Amino acid sequence: MSNYIGKPLSRVDGVAKVTGKAKYAAEFDAPDLTYGYVVSSTITKGRITHIETSEALSLPGVLSVITHENRPKIAWLDMSYKDQDAPPGSPFRPLRDNKISYSGQPIALVVAETFELARYAASLIRVDYREAPHETNLDTNLHRARKPKSGLASLLKPPPPKPRGNFDEVYAASPAKVEGRYSHSPEHHNPMEMFASTVVYEKDGKLTIYDKTQGAQNSQLYVTQAFNMSFSDVRVISPFVGGAFGSGLRPQYQLFLAVMAARELKRSVRVTLTRQQMFTFGHRPATIQNIALGADSNGKINAIYHDAVGETSQFEDYTEIVPTWSPMIYPAENVTLDYKIVPLDVFTPLDMRAPGGVTGVPAIETAIDEMAYELGIDPLELRLINYSDRNMAEDKPFSSKELRECFRQGAERFGWAKRNPKPGSMRDGHNLIGWGMSTGMWEANQMPARAEAVLTVNGKLRVTSATADIGTGTYTIMTQIAADTLGMPMEDVLFKLGDSDMPLAPIEGGSWTAATVGSAVKVVCEELGRKLFKLAQKIPGSPLAKAKWDDVEFVDKHIRLKQNPAAAVSLQQAVDQNGGAAVWQKSTSLPAMMKQKNYSRAAHSAVFVEVMVDEDLGTIRVTRAVSAIAGGKILNPKTARSQIIGGMVWGISKALEEESVMDHTIGRFMNHSLAEYHVPVNADIHDLDVIFVEEHDDIVNPLGVKGLGEIGIVGMPAAIANAVFHATGKRIRELPITLDKIL
Template structure:
C-alpha cells in the first residue's frame, strides 16, 4: 500500500488526547526548583535600586538573581547568532541596569515551589529612573531607514532594484490607484506558554526540556551563551503546544533557567505567564504605501509598493513585505522599498506568514480597488496581469505555477460567476452581503537536514531527526514518507523528533519542514534500502544474485523482483542474518542548487470570501470561504487541509479581530491577556472549504512538496477587506477592520 497522498490520521494523536504527550513544563525531574520572572514596569530608563531582602526572607526561597549578582557567562555578543536572529546585538537578560523595553526581565526568584516563587516575586522592590520612551511608528514615517543587511538571511531578501521609472509611468497612467495601509502589532498566543525545565545531572550535564521550534537552535544558544561543550547539554522537545514563530528564537526563560540551574547545581524550571508572553516578540507595526498605474484595458504600467516597519533599538528585524508584489505582477516600471524605524520595543519576531500576510493585504486590496476603477472583474484583472516569470529573481521562470487553476477551481467551487459586481447590490435580510477574492503566494524553500533510519532486529523501522512538530503533522507525514520508501506497513514504522541526540535539523518554520526533513527522511530510507538489498544479495540461495537495485521493489515489508514478485525476501529475514544487530543508515539532504538557482519556487493560492455586514452595528461575519491551493505534492490531504483551514481561521482573526493595543505614553501593551486580545471562537467560524490543485514540481525537492503552513493565511485578510467593500461600498485600509471602522 502507498501511504504518501493518503489522509492518514495523526500518528501522535493518541498520545495527545490521552495526556501522555509531555510538554516543556510537564517533565518532572528530581530536586526541582521553580523560577518566576520579575518584569520591568517602565519602558526606558535604568534601575536605581533593587531590594530583594523581603523575597529572600520568605521560607523556601532559594535565590533571587538580578543584574547585580548574576553568574558570569560567555555573553557572545558578536560571534553568536541564533538561527533566526536579525542583525544587531541579541537581548541579554539581567545584563545590566538598563531598561530597553516594557516587561523586560529584571529579576528571577527561585523557590522550592512555584507558588512560593510567585509570591516572593511580588516582594522584590525595584525603583527606576524612567526616561521618555518612543514606541509609535506613525510619528516617524519621515525618519525611516534602510535595514542593516548584516549576514542577510536568504529567506528574507531585500527588495530588488527598481525597474524603469515607476513615478513617471504612474503620472502618465490613464487610470491610477494610490492608498496607504496600516497594520498594528499582533502577538503570538499559542496554548502552551513558554517554559524551560533544566535537569542538572552528574558532572553538571544539562538535560533541557524547552518549548522551541528547534532543539538544535536552543542547543547552539545555550552552549555558546554559557560556553559549555556540546557534549554536556541535551535539549528535548517532543511536543509543542503551538508556536507560530514565537519559538523560532530561544526566549529569555531558557537563559534564566540554565543560569539558575548551573549556579545552584540543581534542577530548575522557569515558566512564563500569559502576560509575560507579551514581553518578547510580535508581528511589527507596518505602514505601506501602494501606487498602481494602468491602461484602460487593465495592463499594469506602474507599481510602487513601499513598507515601513518598526524594530527594536538593538536589532534590525526585517520581513519580506513588498517582494511578493513583484512575484505576482509584472510591470516594466516598478519600485519596491522596505524601511525600518528603531523604537523602544522588544525585537519583533516571525509570526505565521511573516511579511507575506502584511504585504499581500496591501497589494491585493489595491489591485481590487484598481479593478473597480477600470470596471473589470477583480479575477479578470489578475488574469490580465498574470506572469509566468519572477522579475524579482532575475526574471527566472517558476518551478511550477498552477495559480490559473487556483483561480478557476476556487471560483467554480465558490460560485464567483454569479456575483453581482455592483457594491451594496447583494443583501440577505437586513444584512449586506459582499464577495471578495485575493491571491496568495509563499516561498517553497528547502534547506539542509539530516535523518537516520534503522531496521530493528524485530523488523520494525525507526526513523529519527531533530526537527519539531508544532501541530503541523510532522510526526505523521514523516512516518508516511518512511513507510512508502521502505514499502513497510505504517504500523511498523515509528518516527521520532525533538532531541539533540538525533541527527540535526533546522528550526521548523517558513513552511519548509515537509520539503527539508521529508527529503532527509527519504534519503535515509533510500540509503537503508540499498544496504538491505546488498545484504539480501549475500543470503544463501538469494533470488537477487546478478540483479540490480532498480530491478527490485520494497513492498509489504519485503524485497521482491519487479518482474517476478514471487521471488522475494522479507526484511525481517535480512536483518535476522545480521548477527543480532539492527541496520542503520544516516543521510543528509541538500537542496539541488543548480535547479534552485535557475527557478523561482513558490506555492500559490486564491481565496474567495463571503461576508455578512450589519451596517447599524458594524459587525462583520465571514459566512463562507474557499481557498484553492497549489502546493506541489500533497503528502497527507487530512493534515494539509487542517493547516489551510487553520490559516484561514487566522486570516479571519487577522482581518477582523487581532490587535495588540499599546499606550504610547507608557510604551506598554494594554490588552496583554486572552480576555482583551481578541481571537476567533467557534461561533466566529462558519463554512470553510479547501481545494488542492494538482501540481507536479520536479525541481523544488525530491518529494515535489512545497509546504502549506503559511499559504492558507496570506490571501485571506485582503479577500475579507475586498468583500467588505463589495458589501458596503466603503474601503477600509487599516487592520483589523473592527465595527467602529465599518459603521
C-alpha cells in the first residue's frame, strides 16, 4: 500500500544542506593534511623545454613540486585510464611527459602545508615552452571532419541509422521546403562546487578518498587501474555533490594528482581546482548542423536530412547523439542522417545535461517552426499532423507516449489559441511579444544496479547503494520507495549512497538513476519483505502461519492479511524472531530486456514560451513558459518539479546567454569565470509553470518511472528561438541568441 510515492515531500537531506552539515569533497579533514595546487600550461600546443621549480621548493613548508620530470611511475596502457564514461581513444594522463595538448593542461602540482603557501609557490614556477601551431576553430576545420571510431561507448551512443527511402528525390519534389545551418558555441558546466579530492593516506598505505564525482565506484576503478592498487586498498566516498550536470561522470585530473602526491609523500593531500581551472577539462562541444525538410501541401513531413559535426580532442573521440532525434520525433519515410567529428587542440568534450539531445532537438524543432511558417500552418497543428506513436529511428512503437496530451494541456494552460501568427503583430509598448513552442524528448533508460537493505533489531530500515545525488533528490525518492515497499514511516528509513564500499551502481547520469537504483531498492525491499514474512509465520500462534505471500501486505510497520487487516504481525516481532540479529538482504535489479526489446522508451514534453524583445535595445526576456511533461510515474512531484524548473532555467541560459568564448589565436577560453561566463540570475527568471501529464508504463521498468533530469531542458531553446522569430521576424539559428544578433 502506497503512502509516500506520488506525494510532494520535502528532501530528507534538505536540513543538512541548508544548515551546513552536509560535507563536500574539500570539507573532509585529516590529520597532517597537506594541500596541492595545480600549475596550468600557458600555451595550447607544443612541449615544455624547461621547468624551474627551485624558487618554489626553497620556501619553508613547501613539501614537493611534482612534474613530468620527477613524477612516480604510472601505468602506460590506455586501458589503465579508462572509466565508465570514457570514449574511444587514449585517455589523458596528467604529467605523463613534456607534451602540451591543450591550453590550461596541468603541468605541475605544488604540495605545501597550507593552501595559500601552495598557491604562492605555484606562482614562482617558471616554464619555458617550444610552441607548435594549434587548431581550435571548428568552423574553419570542417574539411577535416571524419566518422568517429567505434568502441564500447557506441553501445550507449550509437551512430545514426542508415538512410531510408530516397531523400534527394522526394525533397526535390516536395511543394514545401526548409533548409538551414544551426550551431551553438562550446559551453562549460560551471557547478557551484569546484572539483576537489581529499585523499586520506592510512598507515598501511590504503587510501580513503573524498571525491567530487557522479560515481564513487567509477573513481575507485580509475584510481586502482592507474596506480595498480587493489580495490580493497581504495575507498571513495562522495555523500554530497554541489552540482555536476555531467562534469563528474569522468574522474577529473585533480583526483589523479592528489592520489599521486599522497602515495609519494605518504601524507594526506587535498587538491582543489580553481574556477578558472574548471574550464580546463570537458565541455559541451561546439556543434554545427545542417537540416533540410520536405513536406507535402498538407504539412506531412516526407523528407528529412540532418547532419552534424562536433568537436573532439586529438586523443579521444567524444561523440553525441545529435541528428538521430529527427526520425525519433517525426516519422518521415525518406531520411538521411550523418554525424562526424573534428579533432582539435582542446580537451575531450564531456557529457553535459542532455548531451546531444539539447543540441539536436532545438535544431530540428526550429526547422519545424520554419516549415510551419512556410506552409501557413500553426506550429502546434503541424506537430499534430506529424504525430507518431513509433520511433522511426528504431522502427519500434513507444512503450508509452502521452505527448498529444502534453500538447493539449500545455497549450490550454499557456493560452496558445489566442496567438496571432503574424511575426511582429503582438506588442506591449516598445516591447515586441513573441510566442513559440517546441517538442522535447529524452530516452528513458534503465541500467543494472544492486542495493542492500537491513531491518535492524530496533525496527529501523537501512538501505544502501553506491549511487550519487547531484542535487536531484535521489536520497528522498529512494527513501520513499523503501518506506512504501515495506509499509514503514519515512522517519524509520535511512537511505545511504556515495560510497564505493556499497552495492554496485552505475554513474549517476543519463536520467536513469530513478529507474535504475529505484528498481534495485524496490527489489531488495520486496525480497527482504519475503524474509520477514517467513519469520512472521514462525512466531507461535502467528495469524499468518498458513498465509501465502500474495495474501499479505505491508502497512503501518505490520505484515497483515489483505482480507483481514486485524490478522497482523509487526515488523518488530518478525525481526525479534531472528534470534537477536538484524534481517539482511542484498539484491540485483536488471532491465527486463525481453520485455523491453520490442519498444522504444522515452519521456516527452511540450514547451510553450513567451518572450518580450525590446525593439530599441534588442534585449530578450522570457516572461513566462509552460512545460507539459509525460515522464511516466512521478515519484515526488515536489522534487520532480524542481528538476523540470532547473532544466527550464538552463534552457533559457542555453538559448540566450551561455557560451564559452575562445580566442583561437591563442587557443584559450577567455571568459573562464562566473563574472564573464553568463548564466541566468534571479532577475532573468519569471513565470515558469510545470504540468505533469498522467502516463502509465509497465514496460519501461518496475516502477513505471522515466528520468526527469534532462527532459526539462531539451525543448526550451527552440521554443525561445521560435518565440523570438514570432516577436521580431528574425530567424536566429546560432545559439546563444545575443542582442547583437537581434540588432
